[in-house]
Amino acid sequence: MKLTLPPSVKNWLSLAGVIIVLTSLFMIVFLFIVSSLLSEQAAYLGLVTYILLPAVMILGLLFIPIGMFLELRRVRRGGVHSPVGWPKIDLEKPRHRNAFFIFVAGTGFFVLFSAVGSYEAFRYTESTNFCGMLCHTVMEPEYTAHSHSSHAQVACAACHVGPGADWYVRSKLSGLYQAYATVADIYPRPIPTPIKNLRPARAVCEQCHWPQKFYGHKLQVSTHYLSDRDNTPWRIGLNLKVGPSQAALGLSEGIHWHSNPRTRIDYIATDPGRQQLSWVRYTNLDSGKVQVFRDKSLTVAVGSPPRGELRTMDCIDCHNRPSHLYRAPAQFISTAMTAGRIPVELPEIKKLAVQVSSRPYPSAVAAREGIRAGITQFYRLNYPDLLAHKQELVEKAVTGVQDGFAQNIFPEMKVSWQAYPDNIGHLYFKGCFRCHNDNLVSEKGATISQDCVLCHDIAIQGTPGKGMEVARTGESLVFRHPEDVGDAWQDTPCSDCHSGVSP
Known part of the structure; x- marks a missing residue:
C-alpha cells in the first residue's frame, strides 16, 4: 500500500522541520552512545546532548504543523490546490489514516523520548560537572x-x-x-x-550533620615551618572539643554548643562579610534567660539593637568555607612540605615559597612562570652549588609550589585567602574572636570568654626531636609561641600578626 499524506504537508517549512527533527534525533542518539562509552562525562557534550539538541528538535517539530497551517491558509486564499477547509480526520481514507497513525506513533515516541531526555537533562544540570x-x-x-x-x-x-x-x-x-x-x-x-x-544552612547541613550527633573530642596535629634557613618544624597537637567529653552530656559543652537546639544566638554585623559584630544576644530557650553583649562604641540606647541585619547564628557562621576553602600561602606551603611535595631540606624554601606565592600575578599562566623564575633565580644567586648538584629537588619544589598556588589562588577571578576569610579557628582571620573578645560587653560588664581551653587543649607542642612537650591525659599545656613574643599572644589576636604570608 502506498504511503500517502495530506497535501498540506508538502511545503518547504514542514519539510525543513522533518529534516531538523530527524537530524537532531540522529545526533542525540549518536552523542548519547558516545557519552556512554566515555569514562568521564564531558561538560559541553552533556549540554549539547540533553539541552541544545532537544530544543532544536522541538523547534523542528513546531515547524511541521506551522508549515501545514500556512499551506492551508495559502490554499484558502486561492493557491494552486483546490480550496479546502480545516483538516478533518476520516480513517476510511488512506491519507488520513496514514497521517493519523504517523502522528500517534510519532507523538508516543516523542513523549517517551522527551521523558527520558528531560530526566537526563535534569540530572545533568544538577551535576557537579x-x-x-x-x-x-x-x-x-x-x-x-x-x-x-x-x-x-x-x-x-x-x-x-x-x-x-x-x-x-x-x-x-x-x-x-x-x-x-x-x-x-x-x-x-x-x-x-x-x-x-x-538556602538556610540547617535545612541542608543537618541532613548529614544533625546537632544531636555525638562528635566528642578530636585530636588535630599539624606541623608549621619557621621562615629560617633550616625551615625549622614546629608541631602542635590540639585536642579539639568539638563536642562534650562524654556522649551523655549532649550539647551542654564543646564547640558545637553553639548549635544546641535549646539555645539561640542572634547577632548584628556592621559589614557585609560578617567579620565585624557589634551586637550579640544569647537566649536560653528552656529558662528564658537572655544576655546581650554590645560593642563599647555603640551610641544607641542599651535596650535597642543597632541598625543592621538581625541574624540567627547557624552552621555557616563558623563553617563558612565548608567546600570552597582557599588557604593562605603559609598554610598550603607548610602542608605541601609535610606531605613531601616540597623538599624540606632545601634551605629557606618555606620563606621563599611563601614569598613567590603571595606576589600579584595577572593570570595563572603568569603565576606558574613567575614561581619557577623566582625559585630558580633565588637558588642560582644564593646557593649555586645546590642548584648545580640538586636541581631535581629545586624542580620538585617548583612543581609543589605551583600546584599549591593553582589550588588556592586564581588571579583571573581575583580569588585568594584574602578575598574569602575562613571563620574556623583564629590564626589568619578573626574567626572565633569575632564574638569572643573584650569589645562586646553586657550591661553588667561581662564579656564573652576568651579562655583557650573552652574549645581546645594543647596536647603536644614543640620541635620534633628537640624537647617536644607532651601533656598528661585530660590536661592542657600552656601555649608556647615558636618565637619569643613574651606575653603578647595573651592579649593580641593571632590574626593581628599572622596575615597568611608573614610570619
Whole structure:
C-alpha cells in the first residue's frame, strides 16, 4: 500500500522541520552512545546532548504543523490546490489514516523520548560537572576547591539547592540572571559572599550533620615551618572539643554548643562579610534567660539593637568555607612540605615559597612562570652549588609550589585567602574572636570568654626531636609561641600578626 499524506504537508517549512527533527534525533542518539562509552562525562557534550539538541528538535517539530497551517491558509486564499477547509480526520481514507497513525506513533515516541531526555537533562544540570566545568572561568575556583574538600563527593546541588521543589525553582530563577551575567561578562570578581539567596544552612547541613550527633573530642596535629634557613618544624597537637567529653552530656559543652537546639544566638554585623559584630544576644530557650553583649562604641540606647541585619547564628557562621576553602600561602606551603611535595631540606624554601606565592600575578599562566623564575633565580644567586648538584629537588619544589598556588589562588577571578576569610579557628582571620573578645560587653560588664581551653587543649607542642612537650591525659599545656613574643599572644589576636604570608 502506498504511503500517502495530506497535501498540506508538502511545503518547504514542514519539510525543513522533518529534516531538523530527524537530524537532531540522529545526533542525540549518536552523542548519547558516545557519552556512554566515555569514562568521564564531558561538560559541553552533556549540554549539547540533553539541552541544545532537544530544543532544536522541538523547534523542528513546531515547524511541521506551522508549515501545514500556512499551506492551508495559502490554499484558502486561492493557491494552486483546490480550496479546502480545516483538516478533518476520516480513517476510511488512506491519507488520513496514514497521517493519523504517523502522528500517534510519532507523538508516543516523542513523549517517551522527551521523558527520558528531560530526566537526563535534569540530572545533568544538577551535576557537579555541569556547575563547575560549563562556566569554566567563573566557577573554576569553586570547582577546584570543592574537588579538594571533604565534600568532594557531595554534588553542588545537594547543598546549594537541597530537597524540595520550591528551592529548585528558586535556584533556576536565580540562575537565569547568573547565566546572563556570565554571557554579558558583568559578573563580579571575586564573587561576593555570603550569598544572599543561599538556602538556610540547617535545612541542608543537618541532613548529614544533625546537632544531636555525638562528635566528642578530636585530636588535630599539624606541623608549621619557621621562615629560617633550616625551615625549622614546629608541631602542635590540639585536642579539639568539638563536642562534650562524654556522649551523655549532649550539647551542654564543646564547640558545637553553639548549635544546641535549646539555645539561640542572634547577632548584628556592621559589614557585609560578617567579620565585624557589634551586637550579640544569647537566649536560653528552656529558662528564658537572655544576655546581650554590645560593642563599647555603640551610641544607641542599651535596650535597642543597632541598625543592621538581625541574624540567627547557624552552621555557616563558623563553617563558612565548608567546600570552597582557599588557604593562605603559609598554610598550603607548610602542608605541601609535610606531605613531601616540597623538599624540606632545601634551605629557606618555606620563606621563599611563601614569598613567590603571595606576589600579584595577572593570570595563572603568569603565576606558574613567575614561581619557577623566582625559585630558580633565588637558588642560582644564593646557593649555586645546590642548584648545580640538586636541581631535581629545586624542580620538585617548583612543581609543589605551583600546584599549591593553582589550588588556592586564581588571579583571573581575583580569588585568594584574602578575598574569602575562613571563620574556623583564629590564626589568619578573626574567626572565633569575632564574638569572643573584650569589645562586646553586657550591661553588667561581662564579656564573652576568651579562655583557650573552652574549645581546645594543647596536647603536644614543640620541635620534633628537640624537647617536644607532651601533656598528661585530660590536661592542657600552656601555649608556647615558636618565637619569643613574651606575653603578647595573651592579649593580641593571632590574626593581628599572622596575615597568611608573614610570619
